[in-house]
Amino acid sequence: MLIDSFNRTIDYIRVSVTSRCNFRCLYCMPNTPFEWEPHENILSYEEMFEFLRLAIDEGVKKIRLTGGEPLLRKDLDVFVKMLHDYKPELDLALTTNGYYLKEYAKKLKKAGLKRVNVSLDSLKPEVAAKIAQKDVLNKVIEGILEAKKEGLLVKLNTVVMKGINDGEILDLLEWAKKHGMTIRFIEFMENERAYPGIKRVSSDEILKEISKKYNFKELPKDNSASKYFELEDGYVFGIIEPHSEDFCKSCNRIRLTAEGYLIPCLFFTESYNIKEAIRKGDIKKAAEILREVVKNKPEKNDWQEEEVSSRAFWETGG
Template sequence: MNRDTSPPAPQLADGFGREVSYLRVSVTDRCNLRCVYCRPVHDFHELNHKDLLSYEEYLRVIRLAAPLGLTKIRLTGGEPLARRGFPDFLARVMDAAPGLDVRLTTNGTLLGPQAKMLASLGLRAVNISLDTLDRESFHRITGMDLYAQARSSIEASLEAGLRVKVNAVAMRGVNDHELPGFIELARTLPLDMRFIEFMPIGGGTTWDESRFWPASEILESARRFADLTPVEPVKGSHGPARMWKIEGGQGRLGVISGLSGHYCLSCNRLRLTCDGKLRPCLYSDKEYRLRPLLRSPRTSDGKLLEVLRRALARKPMGYKLLDERHKRAVCSRAMTAIGG
């Protein structure tokens, strides 16, 4: 029997030996919502179009990084569906990175009518941000009266054959009283309902420690409304969510404890912002500018890979930054500009 003696595929690894296999790509900072935890309350300025990476520039980075051990790409924003030509870009990403798990994060308000078409292009999974099941609360949280559109996108995505995860930012005094409704959503529909701890990301947002609703309390409360069985993580998975099966239900409940129980030791992600900056850590404002390099005819692919590896070599342990700031805002850029 012939043995394969070819060298293993090169990996992207940081200075702590964490292999990076997940690239989050923000395609725009524009969004049709104004969520209180995402954008600064005052003085938010959207980028000029010329300052955004072009789709061709994104594709160049994806083609370079894909062979280096990437397994997943997430397209996000802002609201990615708000950028003109996004479906065509999705199709080109599928062609540029065949075999990779390409996913979409969206607020859902523009998704419903496009769900079947996106699935036909090869999209298999979608994360829908939905922090409330009440129309008036939705309006208060997002600044827009678009609850019906966001809510209907869940069923439209399931009907299109997409795997659905619903993400809610957990905020005490804002949506904690809606926990039974969220559990019922996961009980009756085949989806993952995940609560993300409210994190001090971005200056000028409404972060307040009094609104912090920790994962431990979410689970303690959830057990009053459902019998929960822990789901063992998939081998090789580095996702931050801890999941529980809802007995007698179709879906699952999960928590992402980015503040009370960090997952930095297994972090496997790198972010590419819509203005062309590599961001190795969500909690750090240290970024590496790719846009000037991508727009220079003198920049070789080798040079781009050199910058990528340099950025990863300096990827920090984010929880240390949180501890140093005593859980106050740890980066100045708004979440909508980072890409989540």
């Protein structure tokens, strides 16, 4: 079992299988050039699996595949099957922008994927295109509905921004409710790569907007990054508050990048590279690095001291 210095059990790893993305979202990487990482710099699926097998043996119960956009990496379903075959009860999830989800949902479900989180920032084609800097909405909606059709548990993620999509909070909630999916509204995470002038909509503002039409109650907090709320009819929605101390108190996760960097906290710049150890077949050394990362996982993120994060979120999976 992996337990950090603050007695939190670390049983969740987010794995960025690629830093590439086909969107250029305003809140993430709007001005980042379309670049290709040399193949030799990236861990192969086999190398990732060797490390994740070790992590699973140490007590990891949940693995989420992220990016960039993970569906840009070829044969992702093969990697999912490798993990599923090693431990079928593993909670295997995927975070995606949904653009290619219609094409891959069936393969991923068959390979053993259980859940998928999809970004849905607007129901208006022109607003979605403004945010992603690409005409995306129809393909994203098709992907979401295909994933549900294939039996994947679907959650929706919405980054709420003032003057851009904050007028759609109720519409997005009701669309998710209609289709039997949980939606989570995410406070914008200030970062150096975001488009200048993006303004955060706070959780209080989001809840105030929802309260104009619905009564709801807050549910007890679990290890999730979200706070969850229940409408009177039983529908549950969530809010993610990265500025909140609760966001850190319940944190049970570390992150692995495609280049082999193991990161203890999304908003810290420190990282440890396991690539050399894995490529040399030195599993003992990789295990030492894993335990060191868990041991040094900070109690809180850097935002108490820095207003803007320097972390490139597309490299760490957000």
